[in-house]
Amino acid sequence: MLLSLDIRDMLIIDRLDLSFQPGLNVLTGETGAGKSILLDSLGFVLGWRGRAELVRQGAEEGEVTAVFALGADHPARAVLAEAGFGDADELILRRVNRTGGAKTAWVNDRRASGELLRALSDTLVELHGQQDDRGLLNPRIHRDLLDTFGGHEAELAAVRASWSALRAAETALAEAEARLEAARAEEDFLRHAGDELAKLAPEPGEDAALDARRRLMQAGQRIGEDVQKAAQALGPGEGAEGRMGDALRWLDGVADKAGDALEAPIEALGRALAELGEAAQGVETALEALAFDPGELERVEERLFAIRAAARKHGVAPDDLGGFAEDIAAKLAALDAGADDLAALARARAAAAGAYDAAAAALSAVRITSAAALDAAMGTELAPLKMERAVFTTELAEAEPGPAGRDAVTFTVATNPGAPSGPLNKIASGGELSRFLLALKVCLTRDAHGLTMIFDEIDRGVGGATADAVGRRLKTLADEGGQVLVVTHSPQVAALGAHHWQVAKSVVDGATLTRVTPLGEAARVDELARMISGENITDEARAAAEALLRG
CATH class of the missing domain: 3.40.50.300 (P-loop containing nucleotide triphosphate hydrolases)
Structure with a gap:
């Protein structure tokens, strides 16, 4: 209040x-x-x-x-x-x-x-x-007013949820159909490219690995002979290791006769032989790395060139070929399974449509019941407003399905028995319209x-x-x-x-x-008298005002 x-x-x-x-x-x-x-x-x-x-x-x-x-x-x-x-x-x-x-x-x-x-x-x-700001004369909101009168919140929620599910199912089906149509348009390309990439089977990082191996083998051709000569020069026999070993044996043979004079050279030769051994071992390892089968170089180059050619053909980086191949495989799988997927999505759409139809029908049923109740309530309200001969009718018609169901609702009136009914603002006169709206307002806010x-x-x-x-x-x-x-x-x-x-x-x-x-009692009499007679208040107007107040 x-x-x-x-x-x-x-x-x-x-x-x-x-x-x-x-x-x-x-x-x-x-x-x-x-x-x-x-x-x-x-x-x-x-x-x-x-x-x-x-x-x-x-x-x-x-x-x-x-x-x-x-x-x-x-x-x-x-x-x-x-x-x-x-x-x-x-x-x-x-x-x-x-x-x-x-x-x-x-x-x-x-x-x-x-x-x-x-x-x-x-x-x-x-x-x-x-101006009837709540829109009682606007047929576009009559359905909302009827739902408010009938308390259809649960039924409306069910319809909205089922409508959302139906729209989602329709969207999923349409998108799947579009994808399938696009895949079919490039099916020949997909199958050819898929076979080609399946045979190639590129792996991430393979391009870099092949390129490094190719460069190493190419370098082996150019430096292998020199590395071999170095290995021979460092090795035993006529190599550095053999000559230094001979020198060490000769010095060891006379060391006891030279006192301390040969002790430092002998130690230095020992250290040099150890370092020389490590160098010789490193050169041997390098020789093993540089050793290759000439046929392997040819195979590596063929593989590398094939991967790079495929990457250029499909406009992707060599390392992305694997992912590209997976995408093509997925499209081919969707294409092959397309008919089954569409059938499943169509069944889901049909189920959603059935659920919506059921929810909309339940909402229509309660609206029919509430429409009858509103018409009866309006009849009760119109009688004391001196419109007992008027007929108020809530008309339901089929409308385009939507989140609020598939009913169109219109409030119509017939002001006299046998007279045609029509919209409130088209049929009722000014005074009648005021009373219709008062009755409707009372009915809609009763609870x-x-x-x-x-x-x-x-x-x-x-x-x-x-x-x-x-x-x-x-x-x-x-x-x-x-x-x-x-x-x-x-x-x-x-x-x-x-x-x-x-x-x-x-x-x-x-x-x-x-x-x-x-206004107190006396002032009320004067105000009512003014409303009756205008600016000049007469005794008759004041008497009429007093009579109105007495009821």
């Missing part, structure tokens, strides 16, 4: 503090007095999108604060919990609009986003404005708990007994435990309010300002 609305420097309101009550609250005033500004201000603090510039001329910023009382099971509590806000019995929304358009909002003194305000507003306030319902001139186009019927339905709606705010020009409706405010415009120090004044 809306407890209070405080407005500072918004449009032509400088300062306004309003306290609302349970039951039927009515706001009256002359056209242009500023009643719509109150709704604009309330919409602003609730995060609704409206006018871009709301700050009063001359002020730096405008501010609106709204306070709501929350029952124990009010749905706003769940919204607050999901957003990480604490629980409280009182909800304070505050929003500031600075000159230039910057906006800042708080929920219970914590900074909040406009998105959170809008989520809270869906649980706090239901507005029916002169909503804790909502403050606001009606902006719902009684337009009606008067006399019909206006009285509209007012009585609004009063009953408020008396059933809700809070109803009505902006009205009808004295019959205003007289039924439990609380009455007058909205008036005045000029103060050259500035036009709006004031909202709660």
Whole structure:
């Protein structure tokens, strides 16, 4: 329930503090007095999108604060919990609009986003404005309204899930068909290249290894003879090792007769022979490495050239030939298994289509049931609004399948027995339309708990007994435990309010300002008399006003 609305420097309101009550609250005033500004201000603090510039001329910023009382099971509590806000019995929304358009909002003194305000507003306030901002006249959302009325959340979720699965199955099948078609278009190439690469069987790093082996064998041809001569020069016999060995034996034979004179040369020759042995062994190892079969060089070159030719042919690096061959093999495998894969994907698509059909049929069934319930509820609502002869019908027709099923929903009316039915805004007159929309609004929000319902001139186009019927339905709606705010020009409706405010415009120090004044009993009589007779209040108008208040 809306407890209070405080407005500072918004449009032509400088300062306004309003306290609302349970039951039927009515706001009256002359056209242009500023009643719509109150709704604009309330919409602003609730995060609704409206006018871009709301700050009063001359002020730096405008501010609106709204306070709501929350029952124990009010749905706003769940919204607050999901957003990480604490629980409280009182909800304070505050929003500031600075000159230039910057906006800042708080929920219970914590900074909040406009998105959170809008989520809270869906649980706090239901507005029916002169332009029917909720789209009750728009057939494109009638299906959503019927689903909300019927509580079809589970069935809708099942349809959405099955639709997503169906779309995924269709996409998988289409992509597989496209891949198979592309593979078939290059089948000859794939098979030829696949056979060629399978026979070649290139390995990662093979190109570098073959090139190194080829270079080594080519070098062996050029340096092998010189290395062999070096081996002979270092070896035993006539080589260095043999000559140094002879010298060592000769010196050893006379060492004992030379005293210490030959000791150092003999040690040096021993070390030199050891180093010479290592050198000779290294040369022998090199000779073994350089040794090759001339036929091997030819085979290595043929293999190396074949790998490089294949790499150039297919436009890849030699080391990537193996991966390229694997890709071709995979494409050939997919091509060979394509028919089986397509059959499996087609079966999956058929199963998904069956699941969607079942879910959509279940949703259609509950919609048919809910449509009948809504029609019956509308019949009950229209009778006290002096439209007992009118017929409201929720029509279902087949539509293109989609994530919300395959039903098109349209609200139609026939205002008199035997008259053709048609869309609400095409068949009903202004006064009839107001009553149809009031009845529909009541039906659609019947199970909503804790909502403050606001009606902006719902009684337009009606008067006399019909206006009285509209007012009585609004009063009953408020008396059933809700809070109803009505902006009205009808004295019959205003007289039924439990609380009455007058909205008036005045000029103060050259500035036009709006004031909202709660009316006592005497002031209410005067306001109703003004609504009846206009600017000149007559005794007859005042008597009629008193009669309206007596009921």
